Amino acid sequence: MQTYDLEANGLRGLNSALQELNGSSNKTAWEIVNPKGSHAIAVGLNSPIEVTVKGSTGYYCAGMNQQATVKVEGSAGPGVAENMMSGTVIVEGDASQYAGATGHGGLLVIKGNASSRCGISMKGIDIVVHGNIGHMCAFMAQAGNLVVLGDAGDALGDSCYEARFFVRGNVKSLGADCIEKEMRPEHIEILKDLLARAGADAKPEEFKRYGSARTLYNFDVDNAQAY
């Protein structure tokens, strides 16, 4: 286990050290102490290492992650795991707005609640939130899965494309062109797998599925009020 004191040694040294790992190093486990809400912790990683942040983080922790597993033992600021390509990011506490924004792949697990715009413009990432999510989550979501064990706020999935949303609790309101959809066996399988990988104690059958009605895919003036 490599221990890095962020307060003492600075951000550039941390990210530089983590980014230099190319899969052939034995330094595969890292612990970051004294994060104290710093921004851009463990960004741009691209090797199968495990990084544990001992505390809460600021903006963009694990941004653009590839391959690595990053665990935040605290809460995460805005944009955690933004544009993630692969790997796993786990937040033990709550996540601020834009969690998993534009993510292309990998798994983001938030064990607390997620604020507004979680999964905004997601492009293939899987996100599992153990608690509730705020308003405008999955806005313009393109691909991937957003799983919410709690409740969802206003305008879930507004203007979404082909992403899937699974919510166990209440949805305050659906956004434009987002509708409840049939839960077919293949969706149960997807959900079962995601819940297991996220360590979530819930049954797939308890969830409802939401997604795009596809009525806004091509502009029609009669839908102008929806834009």
Next chain:
Amino acid sequence: MDSNKIPRTVPIQSATFSNPINAEIRRAAATGIYDIRGGGAKRRVPHFDDLLFLGASISRYPLEGYREKCETKVTLGTRFAKKPIELDIPVTIAGMSFGALSGPAKEALGRGASAAGTSTTTGDGGMTPEERGHSSKLVYQYLPSRYGMNPDDLRKADAIEVVVGQGAKPGGGGMLLGQKISDRVAEMRTLPKGIDQRSACRHPDWTGPDDLEIKILELREITDWQVPIYVKVGGTRPYYDTALAVKAGADVVVLDGMQGGTAATQDVFIEHVGLPTLACIRPAVQALQDLGVHREVQLIVSGGIRTGADVAKAMALGADAVAIGTAALIALGDNDPKWESEYQKLGTTTGAYDDWHEGKDPAGITTQDPELMKRLDPVDAGRRLRNYLKVMTLEAQTIARACGHNHLHNLEPEDLCALTMEAAAMARVPLAGTDWYPGKAGF
């Protein structure tokens, strides 16, 4: 009285309800949808044509053309980047997406720019291998949609341009109609084929200058602080936007006026939102000077740059470089008279064709149609762009020498006068034959 002998009122067309306006009213009434088109503002606005260079005289002596050196090199990104971009000429190619443009057109832009010693820029939709391969200096746009955005391509870029807005539609997002969403474009953007693709108007994970500063930090951390980071804004509040971009940590500010083109946006947006390029430059330069970073944070100006004279005028007003988009497409072959019969079939004419979003471009540039794309030879088109860039540079050098300068960057506002009150006020250079411009203190 013989009614045939009564003098008649000559039919008078209304200046307010002109034929083009009436035609648009009829079109809107028939279709129920606003007009979408490509390009920039077509209306007449104060522009570089309204400025003149004074040239040398007794008080200033010129440099000998073809004999005495007039340098054109420019370095971009000297503030924080470990590897600033060094260009042979101060004319760069603005961001235009693969999707909006065909693959061969993007390749031609890369070929032409590289041969002329300058940079080209990606656009909404990500970086293609062809574009990277044919561009010696490639700027990677970081846009609100983040289509195709990935850290591998980010690290392949020679610079990153965080796009906040563009001159044709400051405050607006993008639109790529379904006709142009081919299999490849759809795959790059993670979208279903054939849908109307919307690009967001603001970034999904930051709002405001304080957030932008953190976003720039993240991008620098991911790219090891190697490459310059540009911030591109549409011309709206150039003083404050420039100051805030500097505050957020930009190496380079890209400022795009309303004549700057777009692939597709509502006509009403293009013509009625934003500032003319001429009105943007001096406030932006003033902001850089007030912050003590003029020339340390470089300014790239775009929007209606067509000639070496435009290049020289923008630089005399304080820009470090310019960017061209529409002019580059014309150099490739856009709106060429040889396609006139086909433009006629599309209900338009050479020079007026702007339905770039429909994907039917006879020149094979703004299309994803495989047959139309074949019409553009990227090698020949790239050569035309190179020639054009060289001519622009020679023209700018000619003017700079005539003003007594051995570097394009040494051009200054004192080299200029204005032909109109409006241009004098916007460019803050004297009305021709006077030592006064509107707003000048002490009048």
